Amino acid sequence: xxxxxxVAKLAGVSKGTVSNVFSRKRPIxxxxxxxxxxxxxxxxxxxxxxxxxxxxKKTMTISLSMPSAKRISLTTFHxxxxxxxxxxxxxxxxRILIDTLAQEELELPFLSGNVVDGxxxxxxxxxxxxxxxxxxxxxxxxxxxxPSAKYKNLVSYVDNNNQEIVEEVTTYLLxxxxxxxxxLNAPTKxxxxxxxxxxxxxxFADLGISNNESLIHFKESLYEDPSQYGYDTVMxxxxxxxxxxxAIIADTDKEAIGICRAFRKLxxxxxxxxxxxxxxxxxxxSHELEPPIPTVxxxxxxxxxxxxxxLFHQIKVGxxxxxxxxxxxxxxxxxxx
Amino acid sequence: xxxxxxVAKLAGVSKGTVSNVFSRKRPIxxxxxxxxxxxxxxxxxxxxxxxxxxxxKKTMTISLSMPSAKRISLTTFHxxxxxxxxxxxxxxxxRILIDTLAQEELELPFLSGNVVDGxxxxxxxxxxxxxxxxxxxxxxxxxxxxPSAKYKNLVSYVDNNNQEIVEEVTTYLLxxxxxxxxxLNAPTKxxxxxxxxxxxxxxFADLGISNNESLIHFKESLYEDPSQYGYDTVMxxxxxxxxxxxAIIADTDKEAIGICRAFRKLxxxxxxxxxxxxxxxxxxxSHELEPPIPTVxxxxxxxxxxxxxxLFHQIKVGxxxxxxxxxxxxxxxxxxx
DNA sequence: CTGAAAGCGCTTACAG
DNA sequence: CTGAAAGCGCTTACAG
Numbered sequence: 001x002x003x004x005x006x007v008a009k010l011a012g013v014s015k016g017t018v019s020n021v022f023s024r025k026r027p028i029x030x031x032x033x034x035x036x037x038x039x040x041x042x043x044x045x046x047x048x049x050x051x052x053x054x055x056x057k058k059t060m061t062i063s064l065s066m067p068s069a070k071r072i073s074l075t076t077f078h079x080x081x082x083x084x085x086x087x088x089x090x091x092x093x094x095r096i097l098i099d100t101l102a103q104e105e106l107e108l109p110f111l112s113g114n115v116v117d118g119x120x121x122x123x124x125x126x127x128x129x130x131x132x133x134x135x136x137x138x139x140x141x142x143x144x145x146x147p148s149a150k151y152k153n154l155v156s157y158v159d160n161n162n163q164e165i166v167e168e169v170t171t172y173l174l175x176x177x178x179x180x181x182x183x184l185n186a187p188t189k190x191x192x193x194x195x196x197x198x199x200x201x202x203x204f205a206d207l208g209i210s211n212n213e214s215l216i217h218f219k220e221s222l223y224e225d226p227s228q229y230g231y232d233t234v235m236x237x238x239x240x241x242x243x244x245x246x247a248i249i250a251d252t253d254k255e256a257i258g259i260c261r262a263f264r265k266l267x268x269x270x271x272x273x274x275x276x277x278x279x280x281x282x283x284x285x286s287h288e289l290e291p292p293i294p295t296v297x298x299x300x301x302x303x304x305x306x307x308x309x310x311l312f313h314q315i316k317v318g319x320x321x322x323x324x325x326x327x328x329x330x331x332x333x334x335x336x337x
Numbered sequence: 338x339x340x341x342x343x344v345a346k347l348a349g350v351s352k353g354t355v356s357n358v359f360s361r362k363r364p365i366x367x368x369x370x371x372x373x374x375x376x377x378x379x380x381x382x383x384x385x386x387x388x389x390x391x392x393x394k395k396t397m398t399i400s401l402s403m404p405s406a407k408r409i410s411l412t413t414f415h416x417x418x419x420x421x422x423x424x425x426x427x428x429x430x431x432r433i434l435i436d437t438l439a440q441e442e443l444e445l446p447f448l449s450g451n452v453v454d455g456x457x458x459x460x461x462x463x464x465x466x467x468x469x470x471x472x473x474x475x476x477x478x479x480x481x482x483x484p485s486a487k488y489k490n491l492v493s494y495v496d497n498n499n500q501e502i503v504e505e506v507t508t509y510l511l512x513x514x515x516x517x518x519x520x521l522n523a524p525t526k527x528x529x530x531x532x533x534x535x536x537x538x539x540x541f542a543d544l545g546i547s548n549n550e551s552l553i554h555f556k557e558s559l560y561e562d563p564s565q566y567g568y569d570t571v572m573x574x575x576x577x578x579x580x581x582x583x584a585i586i587a588d589t590d591k592e593a594i595g596i597c598r599a600f601r602k603l604x605x606x607x608x609x610x611x612x613x614x615x616x617x618x619x620x621x622x623s624h625e626l627e628p629p630i631p632t633v634x635x636x637x638x639x640x641x642x643x644x645x646x647x648l649f650h651q652i653k654v655g656x657x658x659x660x661x662x663x664x665x666x667x668x669x670x671x672x673x674x
Numbered sequence: 675c676t677g678a679a680a681g682c683g684c685t686t687a688c689a690g
Numbered sequence: 691c692t693g694a695a696a697g698c699g700c701t702t703a704c705a706g
Contacts, residue, residue, distance in 0.1 A: 001451070003698095003699055003700085004699065004700060005699080013676075013677085014676065014677045014678070015677090015678090015699090015700080015701090016676075016677065016678080016701075016702080017675090017676060017677075019700070019701060019702090020676095020701090023701080025701085025702090026675080026676095027675070028675075028676085029675060029676090032675080032676080044473075044474070047699090047700075048391075048451050048698090048699050048700065049451060049452050049700095050387060050390045050391050050396065050451055050452065050698090050699080050700085051391055051682090051698070051699035051700035051701085052699080052700055052701070053387045053682095053700090054385075054387050054388055054391055054681095054682050054683065054684085054698090054699080054700070054701090055681075055682045055699090055700060055701045055702080056682090056700090056701070057682080059387065061434070064435075074411050074415075074416040074419075078411075079411040082411075082435075086435065086437055090437070095434055095435075095436075095452070096434065096435045097398070097432055097433065097434055097435075098401075098419075098423065098432075098433040098434075098435060099432075100423055100427070114338070114385050114386060114387055114683095115386050115387065115432070136381075137381070340682095340683055340684085341683065341684060342683080350692075350693085351692065351693045351694070352683090352684080352685090352693090352694095353685075353686080353692075353693065353694080354691090354692060354693075356684070356685060356686090357685090357692095360685080362685085362686090363691080363692095364691070365691075365692085366691060366692090369691085369692085384683090384684075385682090385683055385684065386684095387682090387683080387684085388682070388683035388684035388685090388698090389683080389684055389685070390684090390698095391682090391683080391684070391685090391697095391698045391699065391700085392683090392684060392685045392686080392697075392698045393684090393685070393686095393698090394698080451699095
């Protein structure tokens with residue numbers, strides 16, 4: 001690879017001038033610029049970003065710290081979120097480094113070593129080594145979702161209006177006349193399950209309706225296959241008494257698919273016998289069901305974009321990042337005309 | 338951030354010694370090592386990877402050049418493939434940079450600038466700017482899938498045994514007595530479609546069976562939703578004559594889902610009236626269908642792992658990378674006992 | 675608008 | 691087993 005000196009020599013200018021032709025940090029006369037570019041082209045020169053980073057202290061890279069045990073399982077929600085992150089980052093000429101927990105356990109290699117300018121943290125845990133590290137070293141970071149109490153005041157985050165949206169969905173069902181609703185909530189381990197539970201209960205309270213005959217079922221976290229989980233859970237609650245509940249709120253759309261499968265098996269008609277609403281929208285899956293069920297779009301792409309905007313803000317601010325919050329509103333699609 | 342000089346001073350040794358404590362490139366005595374590590378801990382020192390990369394010429398990063406128009410759409414195949422790539426890369430302490438075509442169009446920023454040591458290229462195109470660039474600059478690269486003729490002898494790649502596997506599936510159907518098979522193949526644009534077509538025809542030839550009543554339908558590339566595509570295509574071919582074909586080979590499992598939906602609509606029973614086989618296995622989706630349909634596992638994770646191994650081989654070899662090939666065998670699951 | 679020189683934080687022969 | 695010094699390829703005040 002040719003380097004900046006080679007180009008400078010061939011173009012008959014100084015290294016500084018060549019540098020500025022490429023970085024546009026200061027104006028260079030037309031003629032000189034042309035000469036430099038021609039020399040660069042002839043030598044197949046392309047600036048070495050590593051050398052640049054060493055002096056500018058910017059790597060133009062952010063990392064996306066992904067949820068994962070052994071294997072990453074990307075839902076549509078994640079895919080959309082990643083799209084948002086990439087789109088927004090590209091806009092600022094930033095690159096994305098994938099970071100997984102498996103790697104984090106080794107040595108937190110991406111957070112350290114000045115390899116990235118900031119990090120987007122997905123699926124924060126109650127005790128989160130990543131957040132410990134990031135806050136300790138004051139590295140710009142934005143969490144997507146709600147961090148546990150321990151970190152809440154130490155780190156920026158963007159989250160959905162989870163309480164509101166579950167309240168909206170529940171209210172929708174209650175107003176339709178449903179009184180026995182089964183809510184398949186997230187596992188208790190996830191902070192979001194409590195927030196959503198509150199929304200569920202609030203809807204009943206607001207309308208002065210008793211929730212005695214309804215039930216919140218928290219997911220057992222051992223389930224790997226969400227569809228199978230939906231299927232099994234419906235079997236458990238409906239096999240003995242098909243009329244026990246008149247509506248289900250599913251935590252994810254894949255769960256909803258399993259629920260529908262169970263209903264077909266049990267010969268329960270939806271939405272006539274039992275209404276279903278699924279949180280988190282999936283273009284492909286929603287087509288599979290007839291009729292299409294109401295879903296909630298968590299706006300994953302917007303979450304991704306917002307997180308990156310917040311991160312850039314922190315990166316600019318510098319050594320003493322401001323803690324900030326943002327809320328991305330989910331959208332309920334009732335599928336009604 | 339403290340730097341290597343600070344640690345050296347505090348520990349009373351030279352920078353070189355500190356460097357070697359962290360890189361383990363040459364043996365350091367126990368005592369000195371201990372002193373250095375203590376000093377590093379006290380100063381919260383962590384080596385600057387950027388500075389290291391500048392001299393070693395290794396970034397310990399490879400990029401994954403993803404297929405994407407405007408938005409990335411990650412199928413299970415991609416997710417599994419990415420898992421393979423990450424797993425294998427982590428094993429060698431390598432990081433993964435996500436690269437999208439959208440970004441490539443800007444300035445090929447990840448390929449250039451010595452930011453990565455090599456790249457994994459997904460979904461090669463007939464004319465592929467990425468491959469033009471990579472071969473021109475002699476950057477280590479491995480394509481997943483079959484590159485077009487133009488690049489075939491210039492770049493390493495790993496692919497499935499596409500001809501064989503489609504031949505196997507077709508033979509399976511023919512031996513079951515099917516004579517009128519509809520094969521929903523990939524779009525003609527994709528090189529894989531021709532290879533698979535050959536496998537399909539070979540099966541007929543080997544058994545001396547005429548393919549006159551069978552049909553290969555190449556996907557129109559304008560379809561975005563694979564499930565909808567499967568649905569529409571079945572409607573087109575079966576609506577008028579439910580008995581036209583007795584078996585379908587679907588290109589993807591999402592397609593198969595749409596096909597099943599169409600069959601339910603048309604009141605065609607599968608596999609009794611029409612047999613279905615889907616290429617590319619998806620854990621979640623295969624559960625949705627009753628009975629489960631035969632599928633082909635393309636071994637996406639193995640493809641990912643192999644590509645990384647091949648890439649590392651090239652990176653080690655250095656300036657004149659050897660071109661190599663590998664085949665990952667797909668696995669047919671007939672779902673029979 | 676341009677040049678010369680110092681410096682970013684490491685690693686690596688070389689010498690001992 | 692350890693140290694002193696050169697150098698990786700850039701950018702950036704400083705001076706003109």
